[in-house]
Amino acid sequence: MMISSYMKHEHRACDTLFAQAEEAMAAGDWNLADERFLAFANETLRHFKREEEILFPAFETQTGMTQGPTQVMKYEHEQVRGLIGNMAKAIEKQDKDAALSLAESMMILLQQHNMKEEQMLYAMCDRQLPPELKEHTLESMKKVAL
Protein backbone atom coordinates (compact mmCIF):
# COMPACT_ATOMS: atom_id res chain seq x y z
CA MET A 1 0.00 0.00 0.00
CA MET A 2 1.21 3.46 -0.79
CA ILE A 3 1.62 6.01 1.98
CA SER A 4 -0.37 8.57 -0.01
CA SER A 5 -3.42 6.35 -0.45
CA TYR A 6 -3.46 5.35 3.23
CA MET A 7 -3.10 8.92 4.47
CA LYS A 8 -5.57 10.33 1.94
CA HIS A 9 -8.11 7.84 3.16
CA GLU A 10 -7.59 9.13 6.69
CA HIS A 11 -8.09 12.71 5.53
CA ARG A 12 -11.42 11.82 3.93
CA ALA A 13 -12.53 9.93 7.05
CA CYS A 14 -11.79 13.04 9.16
CA ASP A 15 -13.73 15.21 6.67
CA THR A 16 -16.77 12.97 7.06
CA LEU A 17 -16.56 13.06 10.87
CA PHE A 18 -16.22 16.83 10.73
CA ALA A 19 -19.24 17.22 8.44
CA GLN A 20 -21.29 15.09 10.84
CA ALA A 21 -20.25 17.25 13.81
CA GLU A 22 -21.07 20.41 11.87
CA GLU A 23 -24.49 19.01 11.01
CA ALA A 24 -25.26 18.52 14.71
CA MET A 25 -24.03 22.07 15.51
CA ALA A 26 -26.20 23.54 12.76
CA ALA A 27 -29.20 21.63 14.13
CA GLY A 28 -28.44 22.89 17.64
CA ASP A 29 -28.16 19.33 19.01
CA TRP A 30 -25.27 20.12 21.34
CA ASN A 31 -24.93 16.71 22.97
CA LEU A 32 -24.59 15.06 19.62
CA ALA A 33 -22.31 17.86 18.40
CA ASP A 34 -20.07 17.33 21.40
CA GLU A 35 -19.89 13.60 20.81
CA ARG A 36 -19.23 13.91 17.10
CA PHE A 37 -16.72 16.70 17.50
CA LEU A 38 -14.81 14.59 19.99
CA ALA A 39 -14.69 11.75 17.46
CA PHE A 40 -13.37 14.16 14.83
CA ALA A 41 -10.80 15.71 17.19
CA ASN A 42 -9.53 12.30 18.33
CA GLU A 43 -9.18 11.00 14.80
CA THR A 44 -7.44 14.18 13.61
CA LEU A 45 -5.04 14.31 16.54
CA ARG A 46 -4.16 10.64 16.06
CA HIS A 47 -3.49 11.33 12.40
CA PHE A 48 -1.19 14.23 13.37
CA LYS A 49 0.58 11.99 15.87
CA ARG A 50 1.16 9.35 13.18
CA GLU A 51 2.74 11.99 11.00
CA GLU A 52 4.78 13.80 13.61
CA GLU A 53 6.11 10.72 15.37
CA ILE A 54 6.56 8.27 12.50
CA LEU A 55 6.18 9.65 9.00
CA PHE A 56 7.94 13.02 9.28
CA PRO A 57 11.03 11.65 11.10
CA ALA A 58 11.29 8.88 8.47
CA PHE A 59 11.10 11.47 5.71
CA GLU A 60 13.56 13.80 7.44
CA THR A 61 16.09 11.01 8.02
CA GLN A 62 15.81 9.77 4.46
CA THR A 63 16.04 13.17 2.76
CA GLY A 64 17.99 15.20 5.30
CA MET A 65 15.31 17.89 4.94
CA THR A 66 14.53 18.89 8.51
CA GLN A 67 13.65 22.54 7.89
CA GLY A 68 11.51 21.97 4.82
CA PRO A 69 7.96 20.79 4.23
CA THR A 70 7.67 18.83 7.49
CA GLN A 71 8.24 22.03 9.48
CA VAL A 72 5.46 23.79 7.57
CA MET A 73 3.12 20.87 8.16
CA LYS A 74 3.92 20.75 11.90
CA TYR A 75 3.24 24.46 12.15
CA GLU A 76 -0.12 24.01 10.44
CA HIS A 77 -0.93 21.15 12.83
CA GLU A 78 -0.41 23.64 15.66
CA GLN A 79 -2.88 26.01 14.03
CA VAL A 80 -5.46 23.22 13.71
CA ARG A 81 -4.90 22.17 17.35
CA GLY A 82 -5.59 25.78 18.38
CA LEU A 83 -8.80 25.80 16.35
CA ILE A 84 -9.90 22.47 17.82
CA GLY A 85 -9.55 24.03 21.28
CA ASN A 86 -11.54 27.11 20.29
CA MET A 87 -14.25 25.02 18.67
CA ALA A 88 -14.57 22.81 21.74
CA LYS A 89 -15.10 25.97 23.83
CA ALA A 90 -17.76 27.28 21.41
CA ILE A 91 -19.58 23.92 21.53
CA GLU A 92 -19.40 23.90 25.30
CA LYS A 93 -20.93 27.40 25.40
CA GLN A 94 -23.48 26.30 22.77
CA ASP A 95 -22.53 29.42 20.76
CA LYS A 96 -23.83 28.44 17.33
CA ASP A 97 -22.52 31.44 15.40
CA ALA A 98 -19.01 31.11 16.82
CA ALA A 99 -18.98 27.33 16.37
CA LEU A 100 -20.07 27.53 12.72
CA SER A 101 -17.69 30.40 12.00
CA LEU A 102 -14.76 28.44 13.46
CA ALA A 103 -15.96 25.38 11.56
CA GLU A 104 -15.66 27.33 8.31
CA SER A 105 -12.08 28.43 9.12
CA MET A 106 -11.19 24.92 10.23
CA MET A 107 -12.54 23.38 7.05
CA ILE A 108 -10.61 25.65 4.70
CA LEU A 109 -7.44 25.48 6.78
CA LEU A 110 -7.59 21.69 6.97
CA GLN A 111 -8.35 21.30 3.30
CA GLN A 112 -5.48 23.57 2.25
CA HIS A 113 -3.21 21.65 4.58
CA ASN A 114 -4.41 18.26 3.29
CA MET A 115 -3.90 19.38 -0.28
CA LYS A 116 -0.29 20.33 0.37
CA GLU A 117 0.37 17.02 2.11
CA GLU A 118 -1.33 14.94 -0.55
CA GLN A 119 0.24 16.71 -3.49
CA MET A 120 3.72 17.22 -2.13
CA LEU A 121 4.69 15.52 1.08
CA TYR A 122 3.05 12.12 0.67
CA ALA A 123 4.06 11.96 -2.97
CA MET A 124 7.64 12.76 -1.94
CA CYS A 125 7.50 10.07 0.77
CA ASP A 126 6.27 7.50 -1.73
CA ARG A 127 9.09 8.43 -4.08
CA GLN A 128 11.93 8.86 -1.59
CA LEU A 129 11.44 6.10 0.96
CA PRO A 130 12.79 2.66 -0.02
CA PRO A 131 10.03 -0.02 -0.23
CA GLU A 132 10.99 -1.77 2.99
CA LEU A 133 11.13 1.41 5.00
CA LYS A 134 7.84 2.50 3.49
CA GLU A 135 6.20 -0.75 4.58
CA HIS A 136 7.69 -0.44 8.06
CA THR A 137 6.57 3.20 8.35
CA LEU A 138 3.03 2.31 7.33
CA GLU A 139 2.85 -0.55 9.83
CA SER A 140 4.23 1.63 12.63
CA MET A 141 1.72 4.37 11.83
CA LYS A 142 -1.18 1.95 12.00
CA LYS A 143 -0.16 1.03 15.56
CA VAL A 144 -0.18 4.62 16.85
CA ALA A 145 -2.77 5.29 19.53
CA LEU A 146 -3.70 8.59 21.11
Add this chain to the structure above:
Amino acid sequence: MFNQQGLSLDQAPPITVVFRFFLLGSLFGILSGVSLFVYQTDIFNTSSIAAVTFTHLLTLGVMLSSMFAALFQMLPVISGIKLSSPLKKANLLLYPFTLGTIALLLGFNFPNMKWLFLIAALLLSFAILTAITPMLKELLKLQNHTPSSKGMGIALLSLGIIVFLALYLLSTLSGIIEGTLYTQIKTAHYSFGLFGWVALLILSISFQVIEMFYVTPPYPDLVSRYLPLTLFTVLILSTFISLFYANIWIVSNILLVLLLTLYALLTLRRLSQKKRPLSDATVWFWRLGLSALLLSLLSHLLQILTTLEILKPLSYIFFASFALSILFAMFYKIVPFLTWFHLSSQGYFSAPMMHEIIHPKTAKKHLYIHLATVVTFVLSLFMPLFIFLAGVLTVLSFTWMAYQLIHANKRYKDTQKNGEKFEMGNM
Protein backbone atom coordinates in the same frame (compact mmCIF):
# COMPACT_ATOMS: atom_id res chain seq x y z
CA MET B 1 9.64 26.13 18.31
CA PHE B 2 8.63 26.86 14.82
CA ASN B 3 9.51 30.05 13.19
CA GLN B 4 6.18 31.56 12.27
CA GLN B 5 7.32 33.81 9.50
CA GLY B 6 8.44 32.10 6.39
CA LEU B 7 6.60 28.90 7.01
CA SER B 8 3.01 28.46 6.04
CA LEU B 9 2.60 32.19 5.38
CA ASP B 10 5.46 31.84 2.98
CA GLN B 11 3.14 30.13 0.55
CA ALA B 12 0.28 32.56 0.95
CA PRO B 13 0.50 35.81 -1.01
CA PRO B 14 0.49 39.12 0.88
CA ILE B 15 -3.12 39.90 1.63
CA THR B 16 -2.90 43.25 -0.13
CA VAL B 17 -2.20 41.52 -3.47
CA VAL B 18 -5.49 39.64 -3.37
CA PHE B 19 -7.44 42.62 -2.01
CA ARG B 20 -6.14 45.05 -4.63
CA PHE B 21 -7.17 42.89 -7.57
CA PHE B 22 -10.60 42.22 -6.12
CA LEU B 23 -11.02 45.95 -5.46
CA LEU B 24 -9.98 46.81 -9.00
CA GLY B 25 -12.51 44.25 -10.28
CA SER B 26 -15.28 45.77 -8.18
CA LEU B 27 -14.44 49.30 -9.37
CA PHE B 28 -14.64 48.21 -13.02
CA GLY B 29 -17.91 46.51 -12.08
CA ILE B 30 -19.33 49.78 -10.73
CA LEU B 31 -18.20 51.48 -13.94
CA SER B 32 -19.96 48.80 -16.02
CA GLY B 33 -23.18 49.54 -14.13
CA VAL B 34 -22.78 53.27 -14.74
CA SER B 35 -22.08 52.67 -18.43
CA LEU B 36 -25.54 51.11 -18.79
CA PHE B 37 -27.10 54.54 -18.29
CA VAL B 38 -25.23 55.71 -21.38
CA TYR B 39 -25.36 52.63 -23.60
CA GLN B 40 -28.73 51.28 -22.46
CA THR B 41 -30.01 48.34 -24.52
CA ASP B 42 -27.42 49.00 -27.25
CA ILE B 43 -25.28 46.51 -25.33
CA PHE B 44 -27.47 43.74 -26.75
CA ASN B 45 -26.52 44.60 -30.32
CA THR B 46 -23.35 42.52 -30.46
CA SER B 47 -21.68 44.52 -33.22
CA SER B 48 -22.14 47.88 -31.46
CA ILE B 49 -19.46 49.91 -29.65
CA ALA B 50 -21.67 49.70 -26.57
CA ALA B 51 -21.56 45.89 -26.60
CA VAL B 52 -17.80 45.71 -27.16
CA THR B 53 -17.14 48.24 -24.39
CA PHE B 54 -19.52 46.61 -21.93
CA THR B 55 -18.17 43.13 -22.69
CA HIS B 56 -14.58 44.24 -22.06
CA LEU B 57 -15.55 46.10 -18.90
CA LEU B 58 -16.87 42.80 -17.59
CA THR B 59 -14.38 40.33 -19.04
CA LEU B 60 -11.19 42.34 -18.76
CA GLY B 61 -12.06 44.80 -16.01
CA VAL B 62 -14.09 42.68 -13.61
CA MET B 63 -13.35 39.05 -14.39
CA LEU B 64 -9.68 39.13 -15.28
CA SER B 65 -8.84 41.38 -12.29
CA SER B 66 -10.76 39.12 -9.92
CA MET B 67 -9.39 35.98 -11.50
CA PHE B 68 -5.88 37.31 -10.94
CA ALA B 69 -6.82 37.87 -7.28
CA ALA B 70 -8.05 34.28 -7.03
CA LEU B 71 -5.06 32.99 -8.99
CA PHE B 72 -2.49 34.65 -6.72
CA GLN B 73 -4.29 32.97 -3.83
CA MET B 74 -5.13 29.58 -5.35
CA LEU B 75 -1.90 28.88 -7.26
CA PRO B 76 0.21 28.25 -4.13
CA VAL B 77 -2.55 26.14 -2.59
CA ILE B 78 -3.48 24.07 -5.59
CA SER B 79 -0.04 23.51 -6.99
CA GLY B 80 2.28 24.30 -4.08
CA ILE B 81 3.92 26.95 -6.22
CA LYS B 82 5.59 29.76 -4.39
CA LEU B 83 5.85 32.86 -6.56
CA SER B 84 8.92 34.89 -5.71
CA SER B 85 8.32 38.56 -4.81
CA PRO B 86 4.55 38.38 -5.34
CA LEU B 87 3.99 42.03 -4.38
CA LYS B 88 6.41 43.24 -7.05
CA LYS B 89 4.85 40.90 -9.62
CA ALA B 90 1.37 42.06 -8.65
CA ASN B 91 2.28 45.74 -9.01
CA LEU B 92 3.94 45.11 -12.34
CA LEU B 93 0.62 43.69 -13.45
CA LEU B 94 -1.82 46.00 -11.67
CA TYR B 95 -0.83 49.44 -12.96
CA PRO B 96 -0.18 48.72 -16.65
CA PHE B 97 -3.22 46.43 -16.66
CA THR B 98 -5.49 49.16 -15.28
CA LEU B 99 -4.16 51.83 -17.65
CA GLY B 100 -4.24 49.42 -20.61
CA THR B 101 -7.86 48.48 -19.92
CA ILE B 102 -8.86 52.15 -19.67
CA ALA B 103 -7.00 52.92 -22.93
CA LEU B 104 -8.82 50.06 -24.66
CA LEU B 105 -12.24 51.16 -23.41
CA LEU B 106 -11.57 54.75 -24.52
CA GLY B 107 -10.23 53.48 -27.84
CA PHE B 108 -13.50 51.68 -28.58
CA ASN B 109 -15.42 54.90 -27.91
CA PHE B 110 -13.15 57.37 -29.70
CA PRO B 111 -12.48 55.72 -33.06
CA ASN B 112 -10.44 58.70 -34.30
CA MET B 113 -7.84 58.29 -31.58
CA LYS B 114 -6.31 55.13 -32.98
CA TRP B 115 -3.17 55.53 -30.88
CA LEU B 116 -5.22 54.49 -27.85
CA PHE B 117 -5.35 50.96 -29.29
CA LEU B 118 -1.57 50.95 -29.57
CA ILE B 119 -1.16 52.02 -25.95
CA ALA B 120 -3.71 49.41 -24.88
CA ALA B 121 -1.89 46.72 -26.89
CA LEU B 122 1.48 47.58 -25.35
CA LEU B 123 0.32 47.92 -21.76
CA LEU B 124 -2.06 44.96 -21.66
CA SER B 125 0.23 42.51 -23.45
CA PHE B 126 3.18 43.57 -21.26
CA ALA B 127 1.14 43.29 -18.05
CA ILE B 128 -0.61 40.01 -18.76
CA LEU B 129 2.31 38.20 -20.39
CA THR B 130 4.73 39.31 -17.64
CA ALA B 131 2.30 37.98 -15.04
CA ILE B 132 1.47 34.65 -16.60
CA THR B 133 4.95 33.66 -17.84
CA PRO B 134 6.42 32.92 -14.38
CA MET B 135 3.17 31.21 -13.35
CA LEU B 136 3.31 28.97 -16.41
CA LYS B 137 7.03 28.29 -15.92
CA GLU B 138 6.45 27.18 -12.33
CA LEU B 139 3.52 25.03 -13.37
CA LEU B 140 5.65 23.32 -16.02
CA LYS B 141 8.28 22.48 -13.41
CA LEU B 142 5.76 20.70 -11.17
CA GLN B 143 6.43 17.02 -10.61
CA ASN B 144 3.06 16.09 -9.17
CA HIS B 145 0.28 17.50 -11.26
CA THR B 146 -3.32 17.43 -10.17
CA PRO B 147 -6.21 17.91 -12.60
CA SER B 148 -6.57 21.42 -11.14
CA SER B 149 -2.96 22.47 -11.61
CA LYS B 150 -2.92 21.03 -15.13
CA GLY B 151 -6.21 22.76 -15.97
CA MET B 152 -4.95 26.06 -14.59
CA GLY B 153 -1.87 25.76 -16.78
CA ILE B 154 -4.03 25.20 -19.85
CA ALA B 155 -6.27 28.14 -18.90
CA LEU B 156 -3.23 30.38 -18.53
CA LEU B 157 -1.95 29.21 -21.90
CA SER B 158 -5.33 30.15 -23.37
CA LEU B 159 -5.02 33.58 -21.79
CA GLY B 160 -1.65 33.98 -23.51
CA ILE B 161 -3.23 33.00 -26.84
CA ILE B 162 -6.05 35.51 -26.27
CA VAL B 163 -3.45 38.25 -25.81
CA PHE B 164 -1.71 37.37 -29.09
CA LEU B 165 -5.04 37.24 -30.92
CA ALA B 166 -5.97 40.60 -29.37
CA LEU B 167 -2.66 42.04 -30.58
CA TYR B 168 -3.66 41.17 -34.15
CA LEU B 169 -7.08 42.80 -33.65
CA LEU B 170 -5.60 45.93 -32.08
CA SER B 171 -2.94 46.23 -34.79
CA THR B 172 -5.76 46.16 -37.33
CA LEU B 173 -7.86 48.70 -35.43
CA SER B 174 -4.91 51.05 -35.05
CA GLY B 175 -4.21 50.79 -38.79
CA ILE B 176 -0.77 49.15 -38.55
CA ILE B 177 -1.82 46.07 -40.51
CA GLU B 178 -4.55 45.47 -43.01
CA GLY B 179 -6.12 42.66 -41.00
CA THR B 180 -7.35 40.37 -43.72
CA LEU B 181 -8.10 37.67 -41.15
CA TYR B 182 -9.85 40.09 -38.77
CA THR B 183 -13.19 38.24 -38.62
CA GLN B 184 -11.65 34.81 -38.08
CA ILE B 185 -9.24 36.08 -35.43
CA LYS B 186 -12.06 37.93 -33.66
CA THR B 187 -14.10 34.71 -33.44
CA ALA B 188 -11.08 32.84 -32.10
CA HIS B 189 -10.39 35.69 -29.63
CA TYR B 190 -13.80 35.59 -27.97
CA SER B 191 -14.11 31.80 -28.19
CA PHE B 192 -10.78 31.41 -26.37
CA GLY B 193 -11.84 34.16 -23.95
CA LEU B 194 -15.16 32.63 -22.97
CA PHE B 195 -14.38 28.93 -23.23
CA GLY B 196 -10.58 28.66 -23.03
CA TRP B 197 -10.03 31.15 -20.25
CA VAL B 198 -13.19 31.88 -18.22
CA ALA B 199 -14.87 28.46 -18.40
CA LEU B 200 -11.64 26.46 -18.30
CA LEU B 201 -10.24 28.30 -15.29
CA ILE B 202 -13.51 27.97 -13.39
CA LEU B 203 -13.81 24.27 -14.07
CA SER B 204 -10.16 23.60 -13.20
CA ILE B 205 -10.51 25.40 -9.88
CA SER B 206 -13.81 23.65 -9.21
CA PHE B 207 -12.21 20.20 -9.50
CA GLN B 208 -10.41 21.10 -6.30
CA VAL B 209 -12.62 23.54 -4.43
CA ILE B 210 -16.01 21.83 -4.77
CA GLU B 211 -14.64 18.75 -3.03
CA MET B 212 -12.60 20.84 -0.61
CA PHE B 213 -15.12 23.49 0.48
CA TYR B 214 -18.25 21.38 0.56
CA VAL B 215 -16.90 17.84 1.15
CA THR B 216 -18.34 16.13 -1.91
CA PRO B 217 -17.28 12.97 -3.73
CA PRO B 218 -14.43 13.79 -6.16
CA TYR B 219 -15.08 14.34 -9.87
CA PRO B 220 -14.68 11.20 -12.01
CA ASP B 221 -11.07 10.89 -13.17
CA LEU B 222 -12.11 10.87 -16.80
CA VAL B 223 -13.69 14.31 -16.45
CA SER B 224 -11.09 16.05 -14.29
CA ARG B 225 -8.14 14.66 -16.21
CA TYR B 226 -9.29 15.06 -19.77
CA LEU B 227 -11.99 17.75 -19.95
CA PRO B 228 -9.67 20.80 -19.82
CA LEU B 229 -7.34 19.39 -22.45
CA THR B 230 -10.26 18.34 -24.68
CA LEU B 231 -11.78 21.84 -24.54
CA PHE B 232 -8.42 23.38 -25.35
CA THR B 233 -7.79 20.98 -28.25
CA VAL B 234 -11.21 21.77 -29.75
CA LEU B 235 -10.42 25.50 -29.56
CA ILE B 236 -6.95 25.20 -31.08
CA LEU B 237 -8.09 22.95 -33.93
CA SER B 238 -11.11 25.16 -34.66
CA THR B 239 -8.93 28.27 -34.80
CA PHE B 240 -6.59 26.73 -37.37
CA ILE B 241 -9.32 25.16 -39.46
CA SER B 242 -11.38 28.38 -39.39
CA LEU B 243 -8.63 30.18 -41.31
CA PHE B 244 -9.70 28.10 -44.31
CA TYR B 245 -13.20 27.03 -43.34
CA ALA B 246 -15.02 29.48 -41.06
CA ASN B 247 -18.07 27.23 -40.53
CA ILE B 248 -16.01 24.85 -38.43
CA TRP B 249 -17.05 26.94 -35.41
CA ILE B 250 -20.60 25.60 -35.79
CA VAL B 251 -19.36 22.06 -35.20
CA SER B 252 -16.93 23.02 -32.45
CA ASN B 253 -19.52 25.18 -30.69
CA ILE B 254 -21.93 22.25 -30.52
CA LEU B 255 -19.12 20.12 -29.11
CA LEU B 256 -18.15 22.77 -26.56
CA VAL B 257 -21.78 23.18 -25.51
CA LEU B 258 -22.11 19.42 -24.92
CA LEU B 259 -18.88 19.18 -22.94
CA LEU B 260 -19.69 22.14 -20.71
CA THR B 261 -23.27 20.92 -20.19
CA LEU B 262 -21.83 17.67 -18.91
CA TYR B 263 -19.55 19.60 -16.56
CA ALA B 264 -22.36 21.84 -15.24
CA LEU B 265 -24.73 18.92 -14.62
CA LEU B 266 -22.02 16.91 -12.93
CA THR B 267 -21.05 19.81 -10.65
CA LEU B 268 -24.68 20.44 -9.69
CA ARG B 269 -24.93 16.74 -8.86
CA ARG B 270 -21.76 16.92 -6.74
CA LEU B 271 -23.20 19.88 -4.82
CA SER B 272 -26.32 17.87 -4.11
CA GLN B 273 -24.08 15.13 -2.66
CA LYS B 274 -22.19 17.44 -0.30
CA LYS B 275 -21.66 16.12 3.20
CA ARG B 276 -21.53 19.54 4.88
CA PRO B 277 -25.02 20.35 6.06
CA LEU B 278 -25.28 24.07 5.46
CA SER B 279 -26.01 25.70 2.14
CA ASP B 280 -24.39 29.08 2.64
CA ALA B 281 -24.48 31.87 0.05
CA THR B 282 -21.42 30.46 -1.74
CA VAL B 283 -23.20 27.15 -2.43
CA TRP B 284 -26.11 29.11 -3.90
CA PHE B 285 -23.76 31.28 -5.95
CA TRP B 286 -22.35 28.05 -7.41
CA ARG B 287 -25.81 26.65 -8.08
CA LEU B 288 -26.96 29.91 -9.64
CA GLY B 289 -23.78 30.14 -11.75
CA LEU B 290 -24.04 26.58 -13.02
CA SER B 291 -27.73 26.98 -13.84
CA ALA B 292 -26.91 30.20 -15.70
CA LEU B 293 -24.20 28.31 -17.60
CA LEU B 294 -26.72 25.67 -18.61
CA LEU B 295 -29.17 28.34 -19.80
CA SER B 296 -26.40 30.11 -21.68
CA LEU B 297 -25.34 26.89 -23.40
CA LEU B 298 -28.92 26.06 -24.28
CA SER B 299 -29.51 29.52 -25.79
CA HIS B 300 -26.20 29.22 -27.63
CA LEU B 301 -27.15 25.84 -29.07
CA LEU B 302 -30.63 27.02 -30.11
CA GLN B 303 -29.06 30.08 -31.69
CA ILE B 304 -26.91 27.81 -33.89
CA LEU B 305 -29.94 25.78 -34.90
CA THR B 306 -32.49 28.59 -35.32
CA THR B 307 -32.46 32.25 -36.36
CA LEU B 308 -34.19 33.66 -33.30
CA GLU B 309 -32.36 36.97 -32.62
CA ILE B 310 -33.06 37.16 -28.91
CA LEU B 311 -31.06 34.01 -28.18
CA LYS B 312 -27.70 35.68 -28.74
CA PRO B 313 -27.99 38.39 -26.05
CA LEU B 314 -29.71 35.84 -23.81
CA SER B 315 -26.75 33.47 -24.03
CA TYR B 316 -24.36 36.39 -23.24
CA ILE B 317 -26.39 37.52 -20.23
CA PHE B 318 -26.43 34.00 -18.82
CA PHE B 319 -22.74 33.44 -19.52
CA ALA B 320 -21.82 36.66 -17.69
CA SER B 321 -24.13 35.59 -14.85
CA PHE B 322 -22.30 32.26 -14.69
CA ALA B 323 -18.85 33.85 -14.48
CA LEU B 324 -19.88 36.54 -11.99
CA SER B 325 -21.74 34.07 -9.74
CA ILE B 326 -18.64 31.87 -9.44
CA LEU B 327 -16.50 34.95 -8.88
CA PHE B 328 -18.72 35.96 -5.93
CA ALA B 329 -18.72 32.37 -4.62
CA MET B 330 -14.91 32.41 -4.53
CA PHE B 331 -14.79 35.97 -3.16
CA TYR B 332 -16.90 35.13 -0.10
CA LYS B 333 -14.65 32.20 0.77
CA ILE B 334 -11.29 33.79 0.00
CA VAL B 335 -11.61 37.23 1.64
CA PRO B 336 -12.81 36.22 5.13
CA PHE B 337 -10.52 33.19 5.24
CA LEU B 338 -7.42 35.11 4.16
CA THR B 339 -8.05 37.91 6.65
CA TRP B 340 -8.45 35.45 9.51
CA PHE B 341 -5.59 33.25 8.30
CA HIS B 342 -3.03 36.05 7.97
CA LEU B 343 -3.91 37.55 11.35
CA SER B 344 -3.91 34.25 13.23
CA SER B 345 -0.68 33.23 11.50
CA GLN B 346 0.85 36.48 12.67
CA GLY B 347 -0.04 35.40 16.21
CA TYR B 348 -3.01 37.67 17.00
CA PHE B 349 -5.22 36.14 19.67
CA SER B 350 -7.92 38.65 18.80
CA ALA B 351 -8.00 37.79 15.09
CA PRO B 352 -11.65 38.19 14.02
CA MET B 353 -13.40 35.00 12.99
CA MET B 354 -14.55 34.52 9.41
CA HIS B 355 -18.15 35.36 10.27
CA GLU B 356 -17.03 38.58 11.97
CA ILE B 357 -15.22 39.67 8.81
CA ILE B 358 -18.09 38.93 6.44
CA HIS B 359 -21.20 37.46 8.00
CA PRO B 360 -22.99 34.73 5.98
CA LYS B 361 -26.12 36.92 6.02
CA THR B 362 -24.20 39.71 4.28
CA ALA B 363 -23.16 37.28 1.55
CA LYS B 364 -26.76 36.04 1.29
CA LYS B 365 -27.98 39.63 0.73
CA HIS B 366 -25.47 39.97 -2.10
CA LEU B 367 -26.82 36.76 -3.59
CA TYR B 368 -30.31 38.30 -3.75
CA ILE B 369 -28.97 41.52 -5.30
CA HIS B 370 -27.06 39.48 -7.88
CA LEU B 371 -30.09 37.33 -8.68
CA ALA B 372 -32.23 40.45 -9.10
CA THR B 373 -29.57 41.90 -11.42
CA VAL B 374 -29.68 38.82 -13.65
CA VAL B 375 -33.48 38.89 -13.78
CA THR B 376 -33.62 42.60 -14.68
CA PHE B 377 -31.08 42.11 -17.47
CA VAL B 378 -33.28 39.39 -18.96
CA LEU B 379 -36.40 41.54 -18.53
CA SER B 380 -34.71 44.47 -20.27
CA LEU B 381 -34.57 42.36 -23.45
CA PHE B 382 -38.35 42.58 -23.54
CA MET B 383 -38.93 45.89 -21.72
CA PRO B 384 -35.97 48.20 -22.41
CA LEU B 385 -36.68 50.47 -19.42
CA PHE B 386 -35.52 47.66 -17.11
CA ILE B 387 -31.96 48.31 -18.27
CA PHE B 388 -31.83 51.32 -15.92
CA LEU B 389 -32.79 49.10 -13.02
CA ALA B 390 -30.16 46.59 -14.17
CA GLY B 391 -27.64 49.47 -14.11
CA VAL B 392 -28.61 50.47 -10.56
CA LEU B 393 -28.43 46.86 -9.36
CA THR B 394 -25.06 46.29 -11.05
CA VAL B 395 -23.66 49.37 -9.29
CA LEU B 396 -25.17 48.16 -6.00
CA SER B 397 -23.79 44.64 -6.46
CA PHE B 398 -20.20 45.76 -7.04
CA THR B 399 -20.40 48.49 -4.40
CA TRP B 400 -21.44 45.72 -2.00
CA MET B 401 -18.35 43.76 -3.02
CA ALA B 402 -16.06 46.80 -2.67
CA TYR B 403 -17.52 47.60 0.75
CA GLN B 404 -16.84 44.06 2.02
CA LEU B 405 -13.22 44.42 0.92
CA ILE B 406 -12.81 47.80 2.58
CA HIS B 407 -14.44 46.47 5.74
CA ALA B 408 -12.22 43.34 5.79
CA ASN B 409 -9.15 45.48 5.22
CA LYS B 410 -10.17 47.77 8.10
CA ARG B 411 -10.62 44.79 10.45
CA TYR B 412 -7.21 43.53 9.35
CA LYS B 413 -5.47 46.86 9.96
CA ASP B 414 -7.31 47.46 13.26
CA THR B 415 -6.28 44.05 14.59
CA GLN B 416 -2.69 44.64 13.55
CA LYS B 417 -2.75 47.99 15.32
CA ASN B 418 -4.64 47.14 18.51
CA GLY B 419 -4.72 43.33 18.66
CA GLU B 420 -3.08 41.28 21.35
CA LYS B 421 -0.19 39.38 19.87
CA PHE B 422 1.30 36.07 20.80
CA GLU B 423 5.07 36.54 20.80
CA MET B 424 7.01 33.43 19.88
CA GLY B 425 10.06 34.81 21.68
CA ASN B 426 8.24 34.49 25.00
CA MET B 427 8.11 30.73 24.74
